[in-house]
Amino acid sequence: MDASLEKIADPTLAEMGKNLKEAMKMLEDSQRRTEEENGKKSSGDIPGPLQGSGQDMVSLLQLVQNLMHGDEDEEPQSARIQNIGEQGHIALLGHSLGAYISTLDKEKLRKLTTRILSDTTLWLCRIFRYENGCAYFHEEEREGLAKICRLAIHSRYEDFVVDGFNVLYNKKPVIYLSAAARPGLGQYLCNQLGLPFPCLCRVPCNTMFGSQHQMDVAFLEKLIKDDIERGKLPLLLVANAGTAAVGHTDKIGRLKELCEQYGMWLHVEGVNLATLALGYVSSSVLAATKCDSMTLTPGPWLGLPAVPAVTLYKHDDPALTLVAGLTSNKPVDKLRALPLWLSLQYLGLDGIVERIKHACQLSQRLQEGLKKVNHIKILVEDELSSPVVVFRFFQELPGSDPVPRAVSMPSAAPSAVGRERHCCDALNRWLGEQLRQLVPTSGLTVMDLEVEGVCIRFSPLMTAAVLGTRGEDVDQLVACAQSKLPVLTCTLQLREEFKQEVTATAGLLHVDDPNWPGIGVVRYEHANDDKSSLKLDPEGEKIHAALLKKLNELESDLTFKMGPEYKSMKSCIYIGMASDDVDISELVETIAVTAREIEENSRLLENMTEVVRKGIQEAQVQLQKANEERLLEEGVLRQIPVVGSVLNWFSPVQASQKGRTFNLTAGSLESTEHTYVYKVQGTGVTPPQTPTGTRTKQRLPGQKPFRRSLRGSDALSETSSVSHSEDLEKAEQLSGAPEPDTPEPGGPEPPPSTRAPQDAEQTGALQSGAQRPEDNRPQVEEPESLR
Numbered sequence: 098m099d100a101s102l103e104k105i106a107d108p109t110l111a112e113m114g115k116n117l118k119e120a121m122k123m124l125e126d127s128q129r130r131t132e133e134e135n136g137k138k139s140s141g142d143i144p145g146p147l148q149g150s151g152q153d154m155v156s157l158l159q160l161v162q163n164l165m166h167g168d169e170d171e172e173p174q175s176a177r178i179q180n181i182g183e184q185g186h187i188a189l190l191g192h193s194l195g196a197y198i199s200t201l202d203k204e205k206l207r208k209l210t211t212r213i214l215s216d217t218t219l220w221l222c223r224i225f226r227y228e229n230g231c232a233y234f235h236e237e238e239r240e241g242l243a244k245i246c247r248l249a250i251h252s253r254y255e256d257f258v259v260d261g262f263n264v265l266y267n268k269k270p271v272i273y274l275s276a277a278a279r280p281g282l283g284q285y286l287c288n289q290l291g292l293p294f295p296c297l298c299r300v301p302c303n304t305m306f307g308s309q310h311q312m313d314v315a316f317l318e319k320l321i322k323d324d325i326e327r328g329k330l331p332l333l334l335v336a337n338a339g340t341a342a343v344g345h346t347d348k349i350g351r352l353k354e355l356c357e358q359y360g361m362w363l364h365v366e367g368v369n370l371a372t373l374a375l376g377y378v379s380s381s382v383l384a385a386t387k388c389d390s391m392t393l394t395p396g397p398w399l400g401l402p403a404v405p406a407v408t409l410y411k412h413d414d415p416a417l418t419l420v421a422g423l424t425s426n427k428p429v430d431k432l433r434a435l436p437l438w439l440s441l442q443y444l445g446l447d448g449i450v451e452r453i454k455h456a457c458q459l460s461q462r463l464q465e466g467l468k469k470v471n472h473i474k475i476l477v478e479d480e481l482s483s484p485v486v487v488f489r490f491f492q493e494l495p496g497s498d499p500v501p502r503a504v505s506m507p508s509a510a511p512s513a514v515g516r517e518r519h520c521c522d523a524l525n526r527w528l529g530e531q532l533r534q535l536v537p538t539s540g541l542t543v544m545d546l547e548v549e550g551v552c553i554r555f556s557p558l559m560t561a562a563v564l565g566t567r568g569e570d571v572d573q574l575v576a577c578a579q580s581k582l583p584v585l586t587c588t589l590q591l592r593e594e595f596k597q598e599v600t601a602t603a604g605l606l607h608v609d610d611p612n613w614p615g616i617g618v619v620r621y622e623h624a625n626d627d628k629s630s631l632k633l634d635p636e637g638e639k640i641h642a643a644l645l646k647k648l649n650e651l652e653s654d655l656t657f658k659m660g661p662e663y664k665s666m667k668s669c670i671y672i673g674m675a676s677d678d679v680d681i682s683e684l685v686e687t688i689a690v691t692a693r694e695i696e697e698n699s700r701l702l703e704n705m706t707e708v709v710r711k712g713i714q715e716a717q718v719q720l721q722k723a724n725e726e727r728l729l730e731e732g733v734l735r736q737i738p739v740v741g742s743v744l745n746w747f748s749p750v751q752a753s754q755k756g757r758t759f760n761l762t763a764g765s766l767e768s769t770e771h772t773y774v775y776k777v778q779g780t781g782v783t784p785p786q787t788p789t790g791t792r793t794k795q796r797l798p799g800q801k802p803f804r805r806s807l808r809g810s811d812a813l814s815e816t817s818s819v820s821h822s823e824d825l826e827k828a829e830q831l832s833g834a835p836e837p838d839t840p841e842p843g844g845p846e847p848p849p850s851t852r853a854p855q856d857a858e859q860t861g862a863l864q865s866g867a868q869r870p871e872d873n874r875p876q877v878e879e880p881e882s883l884r
Contacts, residue, residue: 182400183443184399184400184401184440184443184444185400185401185402187436187439187440187443188401188402188403188404188436188437188439188440189402189403189436190436190439191435191436191437191438191439191440192403192435192436194435194439195432195433195435195436198210198432198435199428199429199432203428206428207428209428210428210429210431210432211431213431213432213434213435213438214232214431214434216438217232217234217434217437217438217441218230218231218232218434220441221393221395221407221409221441222409224373224374224446224449225370225373225374225386225391225393225409226373226378226383226386227373227386227391227409228386229411230409230410230411231409231410231411231412231418231423231424232407232408232409232434233407233408233410233423233424234405234406234407234433234434234437235405235406235408235433236405236406236433237406238392238394238406239282239285239286240289240406241390241392241406241407241408242282242286242335242364242366242392242408243285243286243289243290244408244421244422244423245333245362245364245389245390245408245410245421245423246272246286246289246290246332246333247290247420247421247422248362248410248412248417248418248421248423249332249333249362250265250270250290250332251417251420251421252362252412252414252417253270253330253332253360254270258420262291265292268328268329268330269295269296269328269329269330270292270296270329270330270332270333271296271297271298271324271329271330271331271332272286272292272296272297272298272332272333272334272335273298273300273317273320273321273331273333273334273335273361274297274298274299274300274335275299275300275302275312275335275336275337275340275347276299276300276301276302276312277302277310277311277312277337277340277341277342277343277345278335278337278340278341279341280341282335283297283299298320298324300312300313300316300317300320301313301316308345309548310340310342310343310345311345311346311347311348312336312337312347312348312352314348314351314352314355317334317352317355318355321355321359321361325359331359331360331361332361332362333361333362333363333364334352334355334356334361334362334363334364335364335365335366336349336352336363336364336365336366336385336388337365337366337367338365338366338367338368338369338370338381338382338385338391339367339368339369339370339484339485340367341367342487342544342546342554343476343485343487343546343552343554344367344368344369344483344484344485344487344554344556346367346369346379346381346382347381348381349363349365349381349382349384349385349387349388350380350381350384350387353384353387353388356389362389362390363388363389363390364388364389364390364391364392365385365388365390365391365392366391366392368394368398368484368485368556368558368559369382369483369484369485370382370385370391370393371393371398371453371456371484371558372453372457372484373385373386374449374450374453375450375453375454375457389410389411390408390409390410390411391408391409391410392406392407392408392409393406393407393408393409394406394407395407395437397558397559397560397562397563398452398453398456398558398559398562399440399444399449399452399453399562400452400561400562400563401436401437401440401562403436404436404437404440405433405434405436405437407437408423410423452562453558455557455561456484456557456558456561456562457484457557457558458568459555459557459561459566459568459571460483460484460485460486460555460557462568462571462572463486463555463571463574463575464477464483464486466571466572466574466575467486467488467575467578469575470575470578470579470582471582472490472491472492472582472585472586473488473489473490473491473578473582474488474489474490474491475487475488476488476489476549476552484556484557484558485554485555485556485558486554486555486556487552487553487554487555488552488553488555489521489525489549489550489551489552489553490521490524490525490528490582490585491521492521492585492586492589518550519611520589520592520611521550521551521589522545522550522551522611523551523611523612523613523614524585524588524589524614525543525550525551525552525553526543526551526612526614527614527674528553528578528581528585529541529542529543529551529553530543531577531581532553532574532577532578532581535573535577536570536573536574536577537564538564538565538566538567538570539555539560539564539566539570539571539574540555540556540557540559540560540561540563540564540566541553541554541555541574542554542556555574583676584674584675584676585674587674587675587676587677587678587679588614588615588616588674588675591616591675591679591681592616592617594681595607595616595617595672595681595684595685596617598681598682598684598685599617599619599685602685602686602689603689604621604622604689604692604693605619605620605621605622605685605688605689605692606619606620606621606622607619608620608669610669610671613671614674615656615671615672615673615674615675616655616672616673616674616675616679616681617672618669618670618671618672619669619670619672619685619688620637620641620667620668620669620670621637621640621641621644621670621688621689621692621696623636623637623640623692623696624696624700634667634668636699637667637668638668639699640692640695640696640699641659641668641669641670641692642659642668643695643699644670644688644691644692644695645657645658645659645670647691647695648670648687648688648691651687651802651803652802653802653803653804654675654676654677654679654803654804655672655673655675655679655684655803656672656673656674657670657671657672657673658670658671658673659671670688672684677804678804679803679804680803680804683802683803684803687802687803
């Protein structure tokens with residue numbers, strides 16, 4: 098490229114091309130910097146006063162580079178700029194050339210801009226089969242439609258230039274938009290035109306016949322007749338050749354006839370207009386070539402950055418187009434077409450058609466792949482030519498009606514239908530996010546449709562040229578969707594069972610969260626839980642945090658998270674997707690038992706301070722009472738210093754040592770007399786153990802928690818299943834029974850009733866010995882009454 102630049106006679110153009118190449122190389126190479134360089138923060142990023150000496154070009158490019166990639170570690174991977182190819186450099190060069198060309202003298206500038214505008218308009222009209230059209234280039238996609246509305250107003254209201262709004266007040270114009278139009282379009286038009294919102298008419302889509310994303314032509318005709326009867330003027334109709342959501346095309350041929358009948362302007366927009374450049378075009382899209390105007394977005398279609406959108410229109414009065422703002426006498430305004438003029442010549446006709454054809458082939462490839470995947474529903478208008486593929490995961494809940502829910506069923510309960518809709522929406526949202534992460538070059542988007550619910554859209558015409566999507570990426574996308582289906586189906590089947598188990602378990606509350614794609618959400622209701630309050634519960638938050646830690650320590654295949662409830666601030670446990678058959682009963686029982694243990698332990702720790710304080714006070718009272726009794730027993734004379742010593746020498750007092758011990762487990766005071774007499778510390782009362790789950794005992798060696806042990810037992814025979822169950826019962830008895838003492842050879846085994854007290858006595862003796870290992874004196878067995 099450097100040798101080609103040397104052949105350019107104009108040194109300014111050659112230097113401009115060279116500088117652009119160096120600048121783009123510097124900015125693109127910055128994406129491959131090391132992590133150490135990314136961690137360094139330049140002081141130039143901090144805003145400050147303008148330097149007086151100025152900076153050179155290299156310093157300015159370095160500053161731009163730091164601003165573009167300074168926070169690259171904190172931003173996600175998708176936020177980084179894409180690697181634009183050489184065609185992108187050509188488009189960027191057009192902006193630089195536009196600034197340079199604007200410095201030419203007026204005559205040269207007028208000739209050059211006229212040539213650029215006429216060439217670009219002619220090429221676009223021929224590529225997209227729009228004969229004898231004019232072009233308006235604009236940065237905002239909706240700006241062209243706003244200018245067309247101005248042109249329609251000037252055409253239908255001859256006195257609008259003189260009388261202004263008074264003409265519109267006497268006969269209000271009406272702009273008709275489809276219910277499937279892109280959001281915010283009507284509000285934008287009213288703001289740009291200064292019209293009130295009643296001038297907009299939203300036309301519903303089909304409900305009985307045809308696509309539910311196409312404009313209802315019969316209902317539109319009825320609306321037009323009603324507006325005419327009210328004294329309004331039907332002004333303009335906006336049709337879709339590929340809706341913003343699912344890419345369906347309105348019946349443009351029928352709409353064109355309706356517009357000609359009532360003198361309305363027909364404007365068409367949509368992604369399917371790109372297929373006009375191909376050899377085969379569907380009849381519904383081909384009818385758009387007869388409309389009054391259309392808006393094209395060649396930038397995303399061809400992968401060209403900073404390329405303006407184009408509105409092609411047909412009108413014979415240049416004065417009205419000038420008043421409406423579609424044409425301009427300023428040569429600088431005509432330079433907007435320069436980046437597109439350069440890019441079209443760089444790609445050529447074959448390159449343009451090849452890019453659009455490649456995007457359509459990707460859609461067909463994805464459709465063919467998804468047809469082989471079970472539980473995937475494809476929402477495609479025309480399987481042969483639709484460049485947009487919308488699909489979703491769909492499976493009926495157990496016990497539900499297999500009839501699709503697109504049409505309301507009077508016999509079905511609204512709550513059941515709504516619950517099924519929410520479950521599928523959450524799962525499809527999770528599936529879309531997973532596919533986007535696994536195949537980032539696919540350009541998938543997750544959207545929520547009014548009728549179908551949450552769906553996943555693949556529109557390669559808008560993303561393939563920019564992201565570089567290939568056929569292998571589509572195959573990987575289908576494979577990833579196939580791999581996620583077992584998780585989706587298993588989770589959907591277990592949600593209802595989980596809800597029933599939680600509802601039947603005391604202390605647990607099932608939380609209906611429509612946005613959670615996992616098995617379900619559960620909340621433990623502790624003793625002090627205020628069920629009517631929606632505020633934050635600190636005690637419940639501590640219990641759920643400890644419960645989450647315990648569940649994650651089990652190392653199961655399930656994922657557990659903690660977060661606020663859907664409609665309150667109380668903490669809950671969110672259980673994730675299930676990849677295999679999960680024993681819901683064991684899962685719910687484990688959650689309930691673990692939460693109950695945590696609550697009891699926390700309650701013991703919270704009450705420990707109060708219990709110890711009361712115990713100390715009670716011990717002081719008892720000790721004081723004991724001292725008073727000792728005084729009465731010994732007498733007053735023994736308390737006199739000299740006399741008491743003499744009396745104690747002649748008649749010693751055999752007083753027992755009395756004291757108190759505080760049992761933390763039982764929370765009570767006990768006498769130390771037993772300790773001093775038998776030289777053994779009392780064990781006190783042993784609290785009952787907290788019951789634990791019984792299903793954990795049935796877990797086989799190497800089996801993970803919450804996993805069914807007899808999966809697929811239906812295929813076993815009756816004999817094998819019975820024998821297997823008997824083996825399990827024997828294994829449970831052997832594992833659960835205590836190990837018997839080893840009897841003497843040939844001696845009879847003692848019965849269980851006589852063996853239990855002996856074992857208890859031996860165990861108590863061993864415990865006493867373990868407590869005082871340094872005491873080698875013979876131990877006295879604790880009487881049964883004191884125990």
